[in-house]
Amino acid sequence: IFLLFNKLSEHKKIIYDAFVKELGENAVVDFYVYNNDFNLFKRIIERREKDYTHIVIIPHFLEDNEDAYKLINTLPKEKLIIVSKKIPGITGQIAMVYENFEKDIYASLMEAKESLAKYNRINLIFPYHNNNNIEIVQGFKSFCQDFAFDYAVLDSSANANLLNGDVFITVMEDDLIIILDQILAQKLQIGVDIGLISYNETPIKRLIGQGISTISTDFKQLGISAAELVMSGDKVQIENPFYFTHRPSI
Known part of the structure; x- marks a missing residue:
């Protein structure tokens, strides 16, 4: 499994840990980070995407990057799973768990x-x-x-x-x-x-x-849902749960 995150953070670690745990010990996950940079994203994708049965991507860029979306659209849809953000212009049926x-x-x-x-x-x-x-x-x-x-x-x-x-x-x-x-x-x-x-x-x-x-958003559920899409092969789009937690700061 090719897993590509836009950056490292406490929240991304929650997604990663839930994803790997849900897949279980038999899954092989190679993890890459592109630091919100399209050129690095492009290099990683073009060098490695053919080596994997599944491509799991969090597509966040510093700017709305049409070139990135076009590149993602060229990836084989049967392998592709998008996590966190819906992206425009993607054709065909793809698996996705997204934030609204x-x-x-x-x-x-x-x-x-x-x-x-x-x-x-x-x-x-x-x-x-x-x-x-x-x-x-x-x-x-x-x-x-x-x-x-x-x-x-x-x-x-x-x-x-x-x-x-x-x-x-x-x-x-x-x-x-x-x-x-x-x-x-x-x-x-x-x-x-x-x-x-x-x-x-x-x-x-x-x-x-x-x-x-x-x-x-429920970061743990993002990871779990992405893993479930890998295992099931379903081409569905899942809206991730989002919560307000009230505390005395308001």
Whole structure:
């Protein structure tokens, strides 16, 4: 099995561990990482894809890369399994387990709506330069407009001006840390003066303050579902579960 991830992270390790465990000891998995770089992705694919019975790919690039999608479309569909992100222009029947980024953030904010109502403005920190999941922004804006929330989309936490009564949603861990530093420096109280929601559940977020609310896909299930698609050979598309976890940060 040819397994190609866009990057290494705590969340990707959860996917990898679940994938390998579900396949069992008899499966041989060769693991590659392309660091969100199309040229490296292309070299790895072209050198190795013919050597395997299954090709499992997480297709995340720093920019919407049509060349990458065209290359993926040339791969034999009977071998191909796409994980995490739907990609445009793929023809034929393929196996896929994916995140519905726009729907997921909208549904999560719906669950949080009562808690969010006590704040003046919702701020999404979305770094366009290293995240091409623009559907997150679309779902966020739709929610705020549908329910008349004042909102802002910021490219970086460096541009964030913490005002009493604001909520911040961070997509990247670095931005979460910067916002937490600013909260401490200004002696603000999380969940009272400033609300905070973080993408991607991790154990540490249960322990920061009295706990940070999270919105997160089920990374373990991503790995399990991908492995099940390898074993079954089914050409189906599975939407991965996504959860809002409420904690005292909002």
